[in-house]
Amino acid sequence: GEDVEQSLFLSVREGDSSVINCTYTDSSSTYLYWYKQEPGAGLQLLTYIFSNMDMKQDQRLTVLLNKKDKHLSLRIADTQTGDSAIYFCAENSGNTPLVFGKGTRLSVIA
């Protein structure tokens, strides 16, 4: 079945850039997503990228997709303490349910 892998932890200093990486196995993935989960809350959609794109930028967020290597990354520029959260990578094909990674816990050190 489909699988999405992420590293579990990342620690960065405030003001630095954070890069969270994700690999997936489903070559038919149509959309790839990044979600953010703050403590005690549900998952919030941050951004998504269609599989025929290789980059998407939205303010401090940059998503890079290497479809050949099935590798997705999320870069957060000028990371702030408010960015501390768990970040989930997810994928699906068309209308199928999302398949999530286990999440990367980002800790921002002031």
Place this chain on the structure above:
Amino acid sequence: DAGVIQSPRHEVTEMGQEVTLRCKPISGHNSLFWYRQTMMRGLELLIYFNNNVPIDDSGMPEDRFSAKMPNASFSTLKIQPSEPRDSAVYFCASRTGPHGYTFGSGTRLTVV
């Protein structure tokens, strides 16, 4: 738009008791998903509905789990009897179209 509404936010129950979790999706969203989140297993899809019809319940761990969606604005997830290993955060999400899940705030279930 009040978003996806789940109740209760927290539930503590004794082993063997029946537990019912509730979800109200966003109006107009035609798909609804139940996920379970634990530290060990991450987010697991339990079941999902399209237009109130269950499409895939292969993620439901055991016959003790059941889910219903009697109409477009309400769904329940029931565990009977509950066990300590069912302790987790249960999320409901809804969407319309191929992307744009909206998650509820979750129900934290503790079975003692």
